[in-house]
Amino acid sequence: MKGLFCFWILLIQTIIYSQTADSVYLELKKQNVKHPEIVLAQSIEETGWYKCTYCSLSKKNIFGFRYKKQYLKFDNWQESIAYYKRWQNKYYIEKDHENYYDFLIWKGFATNPKYINNIKNITKSLELWD
Secondary structure (H helix, E strand, O other): OHHHHHHHHHHHHHHHHOOOHHHHHHHHHHOOOOOHHHHHHHHHHHHOOOOOHHHHHHOOOOOOOEEOOEEOOOOOHHHHHHHHHHHHHHHOOHHHOOOHHHHHHHHOOOOOOOHHHHHHHHHHHHHOOO
């Protein structure tokens, strides 16, 4: 009986706390993150569609945030979004950048030369879901 109870608890936690593109997008909107479509694409790029166990499962850091060359660890992926929101509020001033992609390059988020093209392609593929 105890094993069955543990199974149900684990299943419920998985459903509630697992991230999918849909659940991440809803949370981005809920937390009023600017440019949620682009930020969603960032989370997908950073985690390999939420398959990266190091980023999304053990650290729950779906954006790959680091401090002093160490990946930050969050209690859940929603906290990772809250951190992104605080980061965005601190550094992003819309009038200072032609677009959000330029901001990501300027801020050093896009260190891989293919990063911006990758997230643009992901954003385009997500448009097909509508």
